[in-house]
Amino acid sequence: MKHLAIISILVIIFTLLANYFLQSVGLLPVEASEQATVIDKLFNTHFWIISFLFSLISVVVVYSLIVFRRKGDDEDEGDGKYITGNNTLEVVWTVIPLITVIFFSFLGAKSLAATKVIEPEALNVNVTAGQWYWFFEYPDFEIKTDTLFLPVDRQVKLTMTSVDVIHSFWVPEFRVKQDVLPGDNFVKELYLTPTVVGDYTVRCAEFCGGAHAYMNSPVKVMSKEKFQDWVDTELGNQPKDPVSKGQKLVTQNGCVGCHSSDGKEGVGPTWKGLFGSTQKLSDGSTVTVDEEYLTNSIVKPNVQIVAGYPANVMPSNYADLFSQDELSSIIAFIKSLQ
Amino acid sequence: MKKFFSIGIIRGLIFQILGSFAGAGIFYGIRVLMGLQWKTEPTIVVGGLVGAIFFLVGQGSLRDWWHVAIGKEMPEAHEVKPYPGLRRYFEFTLDHKVVGVQYGVLSMVLLSVGGSLALIFRLELANSGLQILDFIQFNTLVGLHGMVLIISILTGIAALGNYLVPLLIGAEDMAFPRLNAFSFWIAIPASVILLSAMFFGGFETGWTGYPPNSVRGPMGVQMFFLGVYIAGWSSILGALNLVATIIRMRNKGMNLFRMPILVWSVFSTSFMAMTATQLIGLSFQLVMFERLLGMSFFTPSNGGNPILFQHLFWFYSHPAVYIFVLPGLGVISELLPVFVRKPLFGYKWVAMSSMGIAAVGFLVWGHHMFAAGIEDYLRVPFMYSSLLVAVPTGVKFFSWAATIWQGKVRFAVPLLFTLGAILVFLLGGLTGPPLGTVSTDLHLHDTYFIVGHFHDTMFGGFIFPIFAAIYYWYPKITGRKLNETLGKIHFYLMTPSFLLMTFGQMRIGLLGMRRRIADYDPSLNFDFTQLLITIAGYLIAISVLIFFINLIISAKKGELATGNIWKSRSPEWAILPSPAPAHNYEGFEFKLVGDPYDYGLKGSKYVELTTSSNSKSEAVL
Ligand SMILES: [Cu+2]
Numbered sequence: 001m002k003h004l005a006i007i008s009i010l011v012i013i014f015t016l017l018a019n020y021f022l023q024s025v026g027l028l029p030v031e032a033s034e035q036a037t038v039i040d041k042l043f044n045t046h047f048w049i050i051s052f053l054f055s056l057i058s059v060v061v062v063y064s065l066i067v068f069r070r071k072g073d074d075e076d077e078g079d080g081k082y083i084t085g086n087n088t089l090e091v092v093w094t095v096i097p098l099i100t101v102i103f104f105s106f107l108g109a110k111s112l113a114a115t116k117v118i119e120p121e122a123l124n125v126n127v128t129a130g131q132w133y134w135f136f137e138y139p140d141f142e143i144k145t146d147t148l149f150l151p152v153d154r155q156v157k158l159t160m161t162s163v164d165v166i167h168s169f170w171v172p173e174f175r176v177k178q179d180v181l182p183g184d185n186f187v188k189e190l191y192l193t194p195t196v197v198g199d200y201t202v203r204c205a206e207f208c209g210g211a212h213a214y215m216n217s218p219v220k221v222m223s224k225e226k227f228q229d230w231v232d233t234e235l236g237n238q239p240k241d242p243v244s245k246g247q248k249l250v251t252q253n254g255c256v257g258c259h260s261s262d263g264k265e266g267v268g269p270t271w272k273g274l275f276g277s278t279q280k281l282s283d284g285s286t287v288t289v290d291e292e293y294l295t296n297s298i299v300k301p302n303v304q305i306v307a308g309y310p311a312n313v314m315p316s317n318y319a320d321l322f323s324q325d326e327l328s329s330i331i332a333f334i335k336s337l338q
Numbered sequence: 339m340k341k342f343f344s345i346g347i348i349r350g351l352i353f354q355i356l357g358s359f360a361g362a363g364i365f366y367g368i369r370v371l372m373g374l375q376w377k378t379e380p381t382i383v384v385g386g387l388v389g390a391i392f393f394l395v396g397q398g399s400l401r402d403w404w405h406v407a408i409g410k411e412m413p414e415a416h417e418v419k420p421y422p423g424l425r426r427y428f429e430f431t432l433d434h435k436v437v438g439v440q441y442g443v444l445s446m447v448l449l450s451v452g453g454s455l456a457l458i459f460r461l462e463l464a465n466s467g468l469q470i471l472d473f474i475q476f477n478t479l480v481g482l483h484g485m486v487l488i489i490s491i492l493t494g495i496a497a498l499g500n501y502l503v504p505l506l507i508g509a510e511d512m513a514f515p516r517l518n519a520f521s522f523w524i525a526i527p528a529s530v531i532l533l534s535a536m537f538f539g540g541f542e543t544g545w546t547g548y549p550p551n552s553v554r555g556p557m558g559v560q561m562f563f564l565g566v567y568i569a570g571w572s573s574i575l576g577a578l579n580l581v582a583t584i585i586r587m588r589n590k591g592m593n594l595f596r597m598p599i600l601v602w603s604v605f606s607t608s609f610m611a612m613t614a615t616q617l618i619g620l621s622f623q624l625v626m627f628e629r630l631l632g633m634s635f636f637t638p639s640n641g642g643n644p645i646l647f648q649h650l651f652w653f654y655s656h657p658a659v660y661i662f663v664l665p666g667l668g669v670i671s672e673l674l675p676v677f678v679r680k681p682l683f684g685y686k687w688v689a690m691s692s693m694g695i696a697a698v699g700f701l702v703w704g705h706h707m708f709a710a711g712i713e714d715y716l717r718v719p720f721m722y723s724s725l726l727v728a729v730p731t732g733v734k735f736f737s738w739a740a741t742i743w744q745g746k747v748r749f750a751v752p753l754l755f756t757l758g759a760i761l762v763f764l765l766g767g768l769t770g771p772p773l774g775t776v777s778t779d780l781h782l783h784d785t786y787f788i789v790g791h792f793h794d795t796m797f798g799g800f801i802f803p804i805f806a807a808i809y810y811w812y813p814k815i816t817g818r819k820l821n822e823t824l825g826k827i828h829f830y831l832m833t834p835s836f837l838l839m840t841f842g843q844m845r846i847g848l849l850g851m852r853r854r855i856a857d858y859d860p861s862l863n864f865d866f867t868q869l870l871i872t873i874a875g876y877l878i879a880i881s882v883l884i885f886f887i888n889l890i891i892s893a894k895k896g897e898l899a900t901g902n903i904w905k906s907r908s909p910e911w912a913i914l915p916s917p918a919p920a921h922n923y924e925g926f927e928f929k930l931v932g933d934p935y936d937y938g939l940k941g942s943k944y945v946e947l948t949t950s951s952n953s954k955s956e957a958v959l
Binding site: 029038043050057068069080083084085086089093101102105107108111115164176177181182186205206207209210212214 | 473474477542543544546548550551554555637638639643644645678679680681682683684685686687709710711714717718721722725726728729732733735736737738739740742743744745746747748757760761764765768769771772774775776777778780781783784785845848849850852853854855856857858859933935936937938939
């Protein structure tokens, strides 16, 4: 009994320690898709079970080896206790694992189902794999590319086929993996929902000979706006005239949160009728609003402060953000607001 | 010189070389007569096949059957006079103990070849970037490492079965001694052909040989397929022989539940090997035909189905992993009671758990294909069945723990390896469930996590136990003990190195390291761990080298093993001298008087020999 009590305590301690170790050592890559969240949950349950069973068996064995060890070198101290078995125990350690295993399989099935939830709005991408490249096609936009661009927080449906041998689509941060087979009858689908903006890599996971090691392609998960932007660029839908380009830029970069185009007052002065007008500055001087003034107030907003408005409110990093061309588009847009 | 050529294995190998050329030549000749052009691939395959047959002819493996066929008289197995001394190990011999040792030596030779292949590509992997190998070399080495070691394991378990089973069940020999020797000898040309894949362009398919990749790649893949195909014969026939032996050759009173437990695991293993190996042979053969004859089984562009291959392949290759480990687990169950001086806890349960593993093992192959593109109505049932394997495996672990409980342990080298086996196999077992549940497997499939997992199961289920077995039974073979100190160095060097190796593998696998890649992205920061894995691999190699040195030195210089050195109850130790005599229990009456593992029961014995009657022992039918 005493032994049992000690062992139980040791098993609990070691289970907690082992699990803490497994959780804190950082075993999994960044969790960057909804599927990854589901799968990592199941991983955590696995880590618990592993910690417990490992502690159980090794504590019993090691404890026994130490506590009941042959003391001294006396070879004739005799044999161990004559215990041939115990059917009740055997039934217990058959039935309990059996129930656990069935329950676990049930959890596994649920987890699988959760990774396969299909959303109606999924973005379609056709994936083609070949020795040794990846190729992506967006049927809705008729775009073709060798980098996979994905919008964040939107499900994507990958429809995959291979031109030669079996490959496998895997982005470790997204967890899920699907072999890509040749043949029209073997087109496979994979659903994923990226959740974290960033750069990833799709790596071929099925040995496909030769340069299998280098069968990688970049995957870029972007904000929805950036993605739309990319689509527009690819399609040549990007506005060409400077005024519309500028309009797009000020919308995308949040200028319109502080500046109105229709005369309404905001955090910053309105842009309506700004160009060509005479602006009063906080130091009492006045300036005529021309292109040079506008450029300066965008890239160095805290040099000339408009009277009645606070300094240090407008972000001051636009100099790095915009190219010369973009700046002139923005100015062209402001100019157009008469 | 003449004597040199009269040695069976030398003759066999020379015949194999000549036969390969002859086969290739005849094939080419026929093609020329038919007005066809030279075609390298079929010529070489035919050459390889003919070479294998020539090996058997030259070696003498077919001589006895040939004699029967032409009506010559053939002596009974026990009347054949064995070759004297060491010579018998190079010849076609009928003594199961000699065949067992032959298998064992072949297994160790293949172990060092397969291990060395890994040492080469581990060097490449120690750093990111390509340093010493190109892709095809790397890919070939990886595939061969896998398959050579599989054959090493198959011959290793055959060594255990052949050497021990007749001794343990009190039989005179195997049921079919000639078939037994044949099964061994056919493994040699098989290994030669397999290794020759390196020289015919290599192959880039891994040991799994999935089409359509294997249908396209370089020609070496044919030698790979052919070698495995022929080795499969060895495995099937050897297993058949063991099954027949265990069913028919048990001595008086040796009913099924009084056999030493190792016999049960050999029985389960052999049963699987006998019925499943055909499937890998078949699937490889179909790919060979696809390449040679342009038939299309697996290539979709010609109407084939690549997933079909995977079903056929894994239908063998999953049970195969249980084939590999069950004998090892049997060794654990066999040795534990001897060294903890306690009965095996729950003998019947342990015996039945082997059968349970064998039975469930046939129903789980789909878990290798969770990412392959099979439907969910297959993935989910395969998940249930795969996790079910945990139940009989659990019974074994719990029973071992209970056996050790309150035991009076003797820390001899065989026990150290047994304990190492339990620890390592436990790790292998516990890393299984994340691979068994589909969704987590989608992340882990084809990564280094798998690599770590199966190295755990193979080391825990085969490498550690076979070392334990060799330390334990070596004196029975040679009459001398292996050196203890060297044995301990072997153990204490190998175990931590091995753990470091698999932990490293599993960690980078979880983080995104794929299997079978010659180079990896330096931005993943795997370089340091990869270097550690390589160092660990080399340490393991050094420890095994120490073991080999021990094997060689101790054969001449080892401490003499007189009497029952392990105080075992098992018949080969309790009643036979070391080395075991040529005719196992001849001239004695073999009598079962107790249970195999009643350590701690005062005055009880398992078997006795009575010299009174001079009759030969008869098998119970
Ligand atoms: Cu690939």
